[in-house]
Amino acid sequence: MDQNEQIPSGVLLVDKAQDMTSHDVVAIARRSLGIKKIGHCGTLDPMATGLLMLVIGKATKIQDLLMSEDKEYVGSLTLGATTNTQDAKGEIVEERPYDEVSEEGVRETFAKYTGHFEQIPPMVSAIKKDGVPLYKLARKGQEVVREPRPIYVTGYEISRIELPEVDFVVQCSKGFYVRTYAHDIGADLGCGAHLSALRRTRSGKFTLERAITVDQLKNEDRADLVNSFISLAEISLMRGA
Incomplete structure (x- = not known):
């Protein structure tokens, strides 16, 4: 990625598959997006499936806030x-x-x-x-x-x-x-x-409705993945901030 290009920021919802760690999903996202600054909110055990929230770019600053929700x-x-x-x-x-x-x-x-x-x-x-x-x-x-x-x-x-x-x-x-x-x-x-x-x-107000699969994370074009991000502005609205 060009150094001058701004790193996209936001939250990407992934439906984690079974028999993989939460960190495995982060590693796939880093490869597919070409972005290192990615974390996740709330570890899911390998046995578990479902909603894993990835925080990307500037969204890593609200990681603790998002993790604190029900x-x-x-x-x-x-x-x-x-x-x-x-x-x-x-x-x-x-x-x-x-x-x-x-x-x-x-x-x-x-x-x-x-x-x-x-x-x-x-x-x-x-x-x-x-x-x-x-x-x-x-x-x-x-x-x-x-x-x-x-x-x-x-x-x-x-x-x-x-x-x-x-x-x-x-x-x-x-x-x-x-x-x-x-x-x-x-x-x-x-x-x-x-x-x-x-x-x-x-997790909080986030559900599986907007989640992508791990296969999509691996195989979709970078631009399509970025379009799946929930922006920081939308997150503020969702949280009533």
């Missing part, structure tokens, strides 16, 4: 098995029968996890201890004490119960771990659980 996820949990990562990518550490669990029990337990409460973040997470991400310590077999963090759930819906599977939608705060939500619900039900599917559908 999110919505569609997920599934599977009862009867606990994993070391709290999701389906991990190794099963305990299996327990779930035949005593009732639909009513599932609904009552979900209802407990609303409003403001605290979560202990999972060991396999990007949270840092003395500058080292916890997941790196977890890989070495180390476990450290994690402080409970205040989070909140503003709404949820259970869309399907076919034990051992439960499908749900949850609206939550920044810093909320859906993996831990599934794990804690399973613990309360006495049989354990892990998150078996996850898709982010909203």
